[in-house]
Amino acid sequence: TADQFNTGSLVGKTVCITAGPTREPIDPVRFLSNHSSGKMGYALAQACIEAGATVKLISGPVNISPVDRAEVIAVETAEEMLSAAMEHALGVDLFIAAAAVSDYRVAQRAPQKLKKVDSDDLQLVLVQNPDILASVAKHPQRPQCVVGFAAETNDVVRYAKDKLARKQLDWIVANDVSRTDSGFNHDDNAVTLISATSEQSISLAAKNQIAAQLVTILAASL
Numbered sequence: 001t002a003d004q005f006n007t008g009s010l011v012g013k014t015v016c017i018t019a020g021p022t023r024e025p026i027d028p029v030r031f032l033s034n035h036s037s038g039k040m041g042y043a044l045a046q047a048c049i050e051a052g053a054t055v056k057l058i059s060g061p062v063n064i065s066p067v068d069r070a071e072v073i074a075v076e077t078a079e080e081m082l083s084a085a086m087e088h089a090l091g092v093d094l095f096i097a098a099a100a101v102s103d104y105r106v107a108q109r110a111p112q113k114l115k116k117v118d119s120d121d122l123q124l125v126l127v128q129n130p131d132i133l134a135s136v137a138k139h140p141q142r143p144q145c146v147v148g149f150a151a152e153t154n155d156v157v158r159y160a161k162d163k164l165a166r167k168q169l170d171w172i173v174a175n176d177v178s179r180t181d182s183g184f185n186h187d188d189n190a191v192t193l194i195s196a197t198s199e200q201s202i203s204l205a206a207k208n209q210i211a212a213q214l215v216t217i218l219a220a221s222l
């Protein structure tokens, strides 16, 4: 493997990646979540390992076998993901936020299973979750390179550039989740990698091939 011969593009580098969905409990048996499979984040972790990096993978609940030689930190909620990121991401060479973090959590999780009520409707009060990526990017011990993802259904590049600036990122990987052939919960992806001064598209390919191409470009920028 690459690191045995010290030839990989990330030899001697530390990488931290978030992956998968988060789960926000409503009561002991129910939660809010999304369709993220975790495949893109796991493929990136694998590509970074193959490039010789030391990798920590902060993972929400997924159905993927663990990445050989990556340290996996398993979390469920966005708040747990934030504290894991504060513990493991600060000061690394490369931080990649590939997780699909739930934007909201239930304000008061019920300690016991909720029972049906007499009315037809039930209202849940939601509160906004912390932004893990922005918290890492704006931290005094910011990683050298911070990369986000932007899954959009419309105005993909414009929204992605907006997030690049607002979250103070070095790069953002934009993908069009309105496409039926790629993205969320899919084996393939097609993305545009955007920095303040560049924009390059990576055409439809298996997520592990997309990951390898992204890692090549990101490693060259370190």
Ligand code: CTP
Pocket: 018, 078, 097, 098, 099, 100, 101, 102, 103, 129, 130, 131, 132, 133, 134, 147, 148, 149, 150, 151, 163
């Ligand atoms: N992200 C994060 N923590 C959050 C929300 C998002 O770390 N609470 C990260 C994601 O991992 C991704 C990037 O921010 O790398 C963009 O996520 P996205 O959902 O597209 O952006 P939001 O800021 O949540 O904006 P919106 O969902 O309204 O488009």
Ligand code: CA
Pocket: 101, 102, 103
């Ligand atoms: Ca979001």
